[in-house]
Amino acid sequence: MTRFHYRAYEMQIISNQLLDSLMPVAGGRPADLTLQFSEMAELPEKTGGHSILRTTGMNAAGLPYLEVFMADEDGNGPWLAKHRSDKGAIDYILHASPKRIEVIVQSGTPAEDIEAYLTGAVFGYFLRLCGSSCLHGGFLSWQGKAIGVVGPKGAGKSTLTAGWAQQGLPVLADDVGCLIANGESWKIASAYPRIRLWPATFNGLALENAQKIGNVMSFADKVYVDLENSPFCFEAEAQPLGAILVLAPRTAGELTIEKLIGASALAALLGQIYAPQAGGKQARIRDVKMLTDVIKTVAVYRAALPNRYDWLRHNSMELLDQIIDEFSGNA
Template sequence: MALAQVVYGRRLATTRPVPFLQPVHLGEDPADGFLAFEERPTTPRPPACAPWYQGQIVDARQGPELIGYHEPERGLFHFCYNVGTAFTYDHPQRRITALWSPPQTFEDTCTYLTGPILGFVLQIQQRVCLHASTVVMGTSAVAFVGPNGAGKSTLAAALLRRGAEVIAEDVAAIERQAEGFVVHPGPRAIRLWDPSVTALYGRPDALPCISKHWEKRYLPLDTPEQPRPARLTAVYLLEVVPAEAPVSSTQLSPMQAVTKLLPNIYPDWLPLPEARVAILDTLTQLATVVPIRRLSLPNSFCRLDEVCDYVLARHG
């Protein structure tokens, strides 16, 4: 029987089980996509074509963190990370091939896969992904949107301790269905930096590291059964404010909301005009039916319970 797992509403046949993804039985139905993994002794070579996208340069000696290549005539996208991990996405076949070489590991590769790579694949399939963590409180599914370091995962983990269910962390895959906009479940783990782990659990080593090459730690989301898509009832754009500032929120107009959401699509490197048009259309529809608010988040772990109280009072 073929191995298959589900994430972001996609059932993927895979050659190896991906950490934190739930198994799924395909039955007679075809998979929505395919994953293949291969470790190589040397760094995978980039394709011969010219770069299509170049990421930021963190270290001048290593060059861009990520370089993307596009072969439109074949429907292929290649993504080469400077750490020695590479991905090829065959759009016609809906197949992702992941390659890595030591010292990179399978776990390192899966971190890229379940984040920016699958986010990119979903968006060129015209499903919007936001840089957001999503929790369910009672009958409300609420997404907390913001860039790296805004506190999305920390707030989701704090709400988890207060009885909320976390269905997606860091990536919110959104789809319009008959009952409204829904968020599809993501990997069953929350990733946190050491200061957040210390604030929530008392010490940084209270949670295990993702891998020896990643400083973030993870909190498994143990659930008895696969979470279902949740109807999105509110979106909060996190705005970090001084530690002494009050916790408050402000309703945004649909036009303001779309302007604020666009920089938070995930990943934000999507230089495909047709995909961006589809994303803009979906965000415009979303902003007209789902309340989108700006939420002030005091820059102090001591205020986390107060922020949770504020959110739970409105959605718990």
């Protein structure tokens, strides 16, 4: 049987199906994660477990596009992520030991939907199941340090990530930033060489169609941007975390920025944990301990971005300069 080899989130991945989204690597190393794809004409409806996520978006039958279950309230596995759309169905069954994800696909389900959920929410929940804490946002590399852009929906995290990437900053990860202990400091794991953008952002940044790799999902307008196509660049190695920018709602005026320390910094980052409802009490305790440690070596800021694409194109590097000066010790 043909095996395909990839690397993402510091994991060597072996899959029995070709995946366009992930970065291929040479084989020969033991797998950290096995992806096992299979296909059925109809997927049986699995019940039971503790539901921790139901998307507000629904298909024509009134089922959420994505629902995630834990085996119990304590966070034990396996976990199940169920996708149901009008075009198909997918069950992702997540196992922590040994690390594997079973992907059971209803025949005819669009291939883009399979990968979109796998590389997004499913990987985010899988990393949490395996004991990692992740932040929800974009992560870039600059001058040997990782910079995180996190915040609530609509604050501009994908927009700023893409704007900085357009100006030459290599991208480490889009959506899920996995924290990795690095002695007394922390790193952000490299993910895969794509970012996801809404058409308004794609057009607002005046990107070219040659940089687009089609829609993320068959039923949504979000598009992929290729990070291996100039002017973009993908950072394939984990980078030491230097700063995190927590975005507030965008402003009609000028940029505002403030540094957060102590309890304020901790609270701001706890609000940006990826899949915070997953894993039970022990996972939440782990988040607090890890982020308490993170803020000892990482500069944390809160900023409100101007709601203008021209600011991104012409002035956003000034914001980067402020952050770089701070964590480089030059302020």
